[in-house]
Every structure is written in structure tokens, then in C-alpha cells.
Amino acid sequence: MTELLEPRAIGRDMVRRDGEAKVRGTATYAIETPVEDPAYAHPVQATVARGRVTAVDTSAAEALDGVLVVLTPSTAERLASVEDREYAVLQSDEVDFRGQVVALVVAETSEVARQAADAVRITYAEQPHDSTLAVDRDDLYAPEQVNAGHETDTAQGDVAAAMATAHATVEQTYTTAMYHNNPLEPHATTALWDPAADVPLTLWDSTQGVHPSRSAVCGVFGLEEEQVRVVCPFVGGGFGSKGNAHAHVMLATMAARAVPGRPVKLGLTRQQMFTLVGYRTPTIQKLQVAADRTGRLQAIAIDVVEQTSRIKEYAEQTGVPTRMMYASPNRRTTHRLAALDVPVPSWMRAPGECPGMFGPEVALDELADTLGIDPVELRIRNEPGVDPETGKPWSSRNLVQCLREGARRFGWADRPPPLHREGAWLVGTGVASSVYPTMRQATSTAVIRYEDGRYVAEIGAADLGTGAWTVLPQIAADALGVDAEDVEVRIGDTRYPVASVAGGSSGTNTWGSALVVAAREFRTKFGHAPADGDEASGDVDQASTDEDHSAYAFGAQFAEVRVHADTGEIRVPRLYGVFGAGRIINPRTARSQFLGGMTMGLSMALHENSVWDDRIGQVAKHDLAEYHVSVNADVGDMQAHWLDEHDPYVNAMGSKGVGEIGIVGTAAAVVNAVHRATGVRVRDLPVTLDRLLPALP
């Protein structure tokens, strides 16, 4: 049990502190850092998917006015560590995937840098590549563990036996597509290497964590942390793709070191983001579900096949939610990977849960259909009393309440019958559950200082639009027992104490906990009448922890789908989500987070699809005209609600994290609604009109 803060500032609707700067466009993002006389870097990318660079002709590029330097595998500096092959840029002539960086131009202007990059002539010895993901590959392997340290496989009871004897079963394969995070701000780094300075390397990097970014760079270049400063006050979205540094951060650093004293700006193009900054692996999910007559699950199993790159392993934990979501005596989850000649996959909003709640939540809908049980009721009947995976009680679990509250708000009881038609549209409704683990990272430190009559809190946290600039002062204020207006929070700089990555919906939980510890330290040391300059720090690991409960946020999403009877066009006029995500620190920013996740989930359901052209080993549609993300007109009446949840086991704020759960389950709710509208069961995302044409009247 944690002593929950008395909420005064917490729970209040507070306008974003960085809001005015953002609506004016004066908030400064990495590439915009005002620096003296910047040079511009532009990468050259491999045009083969596997092979060797046999020659690099830079003469035409170097002959151009304004070119400062062209870095190639033979001229680039040798890195201190090449262990991480994603980071080992320009260190060998091997080409591991199409789009890998094989040279880098630094020039006086962005126009010349790009022109020179086009003028670099590369010759390859091309080798056959293999980039096709399939369930029947004979080289699939079980990774040692999957992302976030989860076990690769789990098993409990006998799934096969239950499948053979159960009253009803569903056995189907579901797939999710390859997705690219595509934050609106392209990945970018402004780098300055000034060997004479106390801190020789400064990186203004668009990152979800200045400290993790610094660690990555230090490791690769053999620098001490004191030699590097990473600054990032604002991030134009990341959704996981800025959680880890990617190759371009190393390239920017290399470029800066090649022109000492000269700041270098490296902004990736949108097209380059389709190969260099991670993506969500496509997943193939084989589901087996067995139930008795009343809908109680007898077995649930998910066997996942997905891809990683040949040079660096990333194993999406797609099977993980199936381990804890519903009660069932028999259960199996497995993950198998194909290591391909493809770019390195990585985190994307709710890794694991997002794809991993697609197959199961559609399979449950199929089961409900088979049994003639309402899908909301089916989920309620399979509510587990304790965490089926660990046997621990829940810190709080309000899935049933979310389902009921959502059903009430949505008008689920009066939903139209299957294949219902209103004018030109076929109308259907669908439901799915959401879940996301409540996490806190092991490292983060906050400092609180009394300065000029107010409290200043410093921590190297990041605000990706999540609201940290606004929410952290609310937490610090309650921890100190003062008004939020009396607290200034400084984030986004390695000059401030170490902070964990903004990922896993753990940022606020982690940094907030450190702030609470620091505030308590502060009050213990200095009481309520501190002197100017009084300062205390707190580490998240001093915050009380709870090992005895399983902590997750839950939710339920309800979709109304309309399918045009003539053309099959799909619209989602209503999408409601109800979440149990602990205490909501700022309803304004939290609502935006939930809605943002749901919007991305809608986008995943209907639009997003990095169509892979395995003939050449690249995404066929690698820009925002082709890789569709939902636009404003795709969103109708979208609402996010939450339960008033009081969870004393998670942390001092009682918060569970709101950044990711909104994208979990959305796609399943949409395709379940499509099925009700048209009778077409879509098991492969995205659902597009061509799949529905054959079933239209």
C-alpha cells in the first residue's frame, strides 16, 4: 500500500503550460534550435536489400560548392563500439537492408547537402535478399525473451484436449500489418562538437528521453556522460520511435565531429523514416479459443509469428496480454521470429498489447457469435478473480465496469440487428477490451529547490505532447502541499537529474514518484519555511513499491461502423472508450491522450499498412500520401471517459498511465462492428472496402 497524495492540484483541469508557445509555433523542436551558422547533413541510403558496397565515388559530390565533407565507410571515424549494429553506421561495407545509410554529406545549405547526397555514386555487389515473413518458414526461432523482459512462451494445462472436447471453439489466424510510427515531427538532431569546451558534445535531439539518448551516444563513441549534453524541451510526437536513439543520432554526432565547432543539423526526410527509425513488426497470430455452452473459456492460445532484422533482435511481446486478460484453465502463448533482411523493428505505441489484443478480441467476437451470447456479456463471464498469469490479486481491475459504463453510454442494449441498413449505409456496432500494464521504471531522480519564493523541480523528463510540462507541476505541488502555480518544473535536458524514457506509459508514474520522494525529503529537511537555495533530491527507487498485486489499466471500446452499400466505404461515426486507468492527474491532457490513442487505433483499423514489396525489400508506400493515417474527416463522435478509480497499490499518485491504452482494442472493436454491419469477418488488418465488396447488396 502506498499513501496516496491528497489530490488538490492532481485531478484539476489545467491548461498546458507549453500551450501558448505551441499554438504560436515558437516552441523549439530539435532541428529548429537556433545555432550560429549551421551546416546541414543528408544521408545516402543503400538501394539494395543485401550485399556489399564495392565502390563509393564521392568526387561529383565533393566538387560541389558548399560541400564540407562526405563521410563514407572508408572515411568515417571508427566507433568505439560496433556491438549494436543499428548504431554502427558507416563502419563496414555490408548492406543489411535497403535504405541503410552508406554515406553522409555535410554541406553549407540543406539544398546543397541533398544535391550532393544524390551525386554520391555507390556501386554494390548485390546478394539475394530474404525479406518475406511467413508462418511456414523453416528458420523461425524462439527468442530468449520478448520485449520488456517477458518470457517467450508460457503454457498451462492442455489446450489441445480442451479444443477437442469443448462445446464451441474458434481456431483462426489473424494478422496485423507493418506500421510506421510516423510522428509528425521527423526525427532530427542538431549536433555541436566543440573539443575545447567543458562539455564537448551537445545534441539537440528529438527524443523520448535525453538520458537514454545520451547513454546510447556515449556507448557508441566511447564518451563519458559528462562530455555529452542532450537537450530536448519539445518533441513532435514519438509513439515509441524516439524511445531509442536510432542511427541518425550517431550520424549527426559523427558529422559534428567531422566539422568541429560547426553545428550540424540532420533532419530525416519522411521517406527516410520508413527505414531508419523503427516500425511495428507485422504479426501473424494463430488463435485457439474453446468455451463451454455458457461462454466460459476452457482454453485460449495464441501462437505468434513476427519478424526482426538480421542485425538486431527486437521481439514484440504480442502474446503477452493473452496471459492475463481472461480466466481460462488451459492456456498457451508462444512467440517465433523470422530474422530478415529488413530494417530494425522497434517500439510503437503499446508494443505487445496493441497487436496482441487484435486477434484475441476478434476471436472472442467470433465465439460470441457462435454461442449467441452478447459480446459484452461474454467478456464479463470470463472475468478472472486474480491475475491468471501470476495468481496475484489485481491492484484494481474495473474491466467489467468499463464494459457496463461504455455499453450504457453507447446505447449498446438498443443496438441495431446484424446487417442493419439505414439509407445508403449498412450499420454495425462492435466492442473490444483494452488493457495496458501499469509500470514504473527503476531509475529517475528529481531535485526540488526553493528559488526566489517558488519551488523549482528539475528532472530530465520528456513531454512528447503527453503533458509532462503541466502534469509534473501538479504532482509536485500536491507532494509539497502548495499551489501548482508555485511550482516550476524544468525538463528535457541532461543537465537535470536522470530520468527514464517516456515509454510504456510509465513516464508520469516514474517521474512523479521521484518528485514525490524529493518533495517529502525537502519537507523533512527544510520544513514549510525553506530558505532560498534549499534543495533536496529523491529517487524513484525510494518510492514504496508493491510486489503483491498485478497492476494494469483496463478499458472498453465501442464502435459504430457504417459501410456504404454501393461502394463499401467504411466510416466510424462513433467511437467511445471507457477506461479504468487509476487517478487521472489532469483530465484535459489525459482525455487528449486517450482520444489520441483511439484515433491511432482507428487509423490502424482502417488505413495504416506499410505494404512490403519483398521483391526489392522495402515498404512500397513510404510517404504520407501513400501511408495513410486517419485525417480529421475520418473521426466522428469520438469520446473518452474514465472511472473514478482509487488504486492504493500503484504509486503515490494512484495513476496508471494513459498514453498507450487508447490504441489497444480499437481495431478489434472496429472490425467486429464491420462484421455486424456486413457479415464479413475481417481477420487481416486493415479492413478496406475491397474486402467488403463481395458481400454488399
Next chain:
Amino acid sequence: MRRTGPAPAVGRMCAIWFATPGRGGTCGAMAPDGVHAEISLTVDGEDHRLTVDTRTTLLDALRERLGNASPKKGCDHGQCGACTVLLDGDRALSCLALAVAHDGAEVTTADGLAAGGLHPVQQAFLDRDAFQCGYCTPGQVCSAVGLLEEVRRGWPSHVTEDLTARPELTHDEVAERMSGNLCRCGAYAHIVPAVQQAGGVQA
């Protein structure tokens, strides 16, 4: 490899350029290297004369040359709307506009809209939390300001049922008209009521 200084001065070359028979015109004067030109732009009320590479887009001229990073670069290919500015009063994408082709233009960025305090659209975006990361926001704001003017002029949209009637600021009208501005943070559900609020519609 030579390091070039700032682009060559062009002052005197105008005359030569204009004097060349068959090459008259009122455009920005070409520099003798043929690929630089001097142009003038009024940005957020301030006049600038600058020499640009003919390849420089209006967006890069603003961001990289004039230090005005209010318009954002999200795609550089007309696919996201982040670079939207008001160009001679109308909303337009600055990433597909060559700076030389808009010599003499008047450009207003989101920052410029706030010159005398936040514009009602900006205030509405704040009130409705119509953004998260803020990267699409200056473009959304300029787009919304342009949209309100277009609606005031009676311009129809793709979802206007009666093309001959005056359009109203309904949800669907605003959503369609704002669809040229992607928001990856997914703030659409708040952007529409913000634009309606700024347009004087209760939402």
C-alpha cells in the same frame, strides 16, 4: 571542396538581367550564377530582402533563412499540412511553394497571427486542448484561419450538400476542411470544436 560564403550579392545584376532582350520580367532578380535570386517577402508584417537558391522553398526560406520556425516541416511534400501559412491571405502549403515564385508575397505564420495577443483560433485551440505535441499546431491554426475566411466567402467543400447554398460550420464541414492537416497525436476530436468555437458556433 570549397567553402562558399553567403550567396553572391545581386544588386547590380538586376539591371543586366532586365536588360537582356527577351528576358524581361518583374521577378526576383537572378544572380549571375543563374541559381540564386534576390527576392522580397513580407513575413508577419516585416519586410525582408533575401537571396535564395532557386530551389529554396518558401518553407525553408522561412525556417532556415529568416529564422521563423513557426511553420513546421512534417513531410516536405504536401502530404501533411504542417507547413501551412497564409500566403497573400489564403492558406497554402509553404513546402511546395518555391520562394522565388512568391517574390513580393505577404506571408503570415501562426506566430504572426499572435502579434497582438493570441488569435481567437489560437485561444480556442488552448481552450479545447486541440493539440498535444504541438508540431502540427501552427499549420492547423493557419489552416483554420484560412478556412473561416473561405466559409465567410461562401466557398463550398466536398461535403457541402447544396453547392449553391451558404456553407455552415457543422462538424462535418469543419472536419473535411481541416483534413489537409494531419495530426498524428490524434487531436481531431478537439480541433473541430475549437474551430467551431473560433467561428462563433457553439459546440
Next chain:
Amino acid sequence: MKPFAFARPGDVAEAVRTVAAEPAAVFLGGGTNLVDLLKLGVARPDRVVDVRRLTSREITDTDDGGLRIGAAVTNSELAADPRVRERWPVLAQALLAGATGQLRNLATVGGNPLQRTRCVYFTDVSTPCNKREPGSGCSAVGGYTRYHAVLGVPAALPDASAPETCIATHPSDMAVALAVLDARVQVLGPGGARTIPFAELHRLPGDDPSRDTVLEHGELVTAIDLPPLPAGARSAYRKVRDRASYAFALVSVAAVVAGGEVRLALGGVAHRPWRATRAEEVLRGGPPTADAVRGAMAAELAAAQPQPGIDGGNGFKIPLVTRTVVATVRDLTSGVPA
């Protein structure tokens, strides 16, 4: 992007002379397509000649009751023109279904029909493409064909390595409406002025996929003439796309119903806006009932070549375009808005 010289001559005649004199010179309208392609390295001109302030930006009534639309009129202005909205709704709707407000404010009437294909291989200079690099082959065959052609593709093709293969579609919405409206293109070339029926402006790949239109180098579009529709005519544009807005057409239909006559043009199905003359002919026999239209479309699509490919190919366009035509004609003849 390769460097280029920039010019804005004094008048259109001089603009034509300037471009005609130099093989690698191009006209610039709003720039929304050309600048995109410059950045991608697809367009590599030595000289860019800005004509946006030279051609007319006016829409004037013509003696026959039609309109003359200057090439510099923006897509927004044209869509908003009260005459167009009232008398040629198909054109207003097509324009409004294209791109976005901030693109339409830049895009010109001259530039829109001359925008190039959105084929993902055409815009990626690292892949073979006959249209971009004649003779290099066609990457789209067997590739990502969702937005590619089904009509106007010879049965012997497509063969990925044949130099004449191209299965690209023309992306303009406005052009589909202009094709159904029997518009005429006013052109000024080095040899003088000429008028081209709009339906003949765009070409099929034939033996030279690099050419989208019949325009010769240096020919400038100065205006587009819109003839009047017969009294009582109704017209509509129906675009079907993957996203509710800001997306190119999977298929689109421009239709005019006037008296007993039905005129149809299709978008997203061919290398050019596709005037469905075969279907029109079939429909001339009797009332355009749903069955009749379906039959007419079957005739129109008899020679269609659905393209297999990754992500399912584009065979769905056959039923989709048929259904869309049937629905559009139904709505036009029944009085229900499309």
C-alpha cells in the same frame, strides 16, 4: 534536387519561346506537383519558367453559354465560382474532392490536368520505371498495384521488362470531370495556338509511357473552355477512396445525364481520364436502369486487365467502378443526391 535557373518572362509568348528553346525547361504553375517531383529527383529541369502570373486568372462567360477558364485560376477559385457550382456541379465536386484546401489554393487549372502519376515506383528514383526512365522496365507489374490501371492495358502486356509497359493511372479528379464535359484545352505553342478536345489531351502509354499527354515540348495551356450542358442536364462526381478525405481516387466517376443521354468518365482506372464511350453507346438504346447501366459497364470493362500484385492487386476495381457508376446514374436519375 539539381540546381535550375528560374525565369518569369514578360508574357506567355515569351514563356513559350523560352521553354521551347531549351529541352530541359519546364513551366511552373502552382508548383504543387512540379516542386514535389523536383525534390524527389523525378523532374530534373535546367530551367523553370513561372507562368502563374502570366496566364489569365479569370473565368469569363463565352458566347455559346459556356466558360473560358484561365490557366492561372486556382482550383479553389474554380470550385467556388457560382456559375460552376450551379451549372457544372460535376466539375465543382471533382475539384473539391481533390487534394486539400491549402493545396487547391495553390494548384492551377493549367497544372492540375498535367500533374504526373502517383505510382509509387515512379516517385522512387531507386526503382525501374519506364515513365521516369524510358526502357528501364516497370516496377509496378507484380508490385503494389492498388492505385493502378485496369483499362487501356494491352492484353499482351504487362510485362515488367518491356519498355512500353506502364500501368499507371492519371491522378487528377478535375480531369475526369473535364473529360465528361467535353471541355477544350487552349494551347499556345512555338508554332502558334491550337485547341485540343480535353478527352484527347491525355494519352495511353502506347510505345512511350514517358509521355502523359499529346502536348509537345513548349506548348503552354492558356485556358480551358467549358461548353454549356444541355438544359435540364444533371451531373455529379463520385470519388471512392481509402480515407474520407485527402486521398487519391481508387476509382471515380463523372456522370452527366441529359434527356435520354448518359455521359460517363472514369478516374483511377487508366493512364488517362477514361471516357466510357462504349458504355455510353450501349446506354443510348434505352432508359438507364440499374440493369442497363450494369450491362453497359460490363461492355466497357470487357477488355479490362485487373493487375495482380502485392496487397491483393487491383481486381476489386472492376466491381467497384461498376457499382459506383450504377449508383451515380441511379442518384442522378432519381433525384437523390449522389
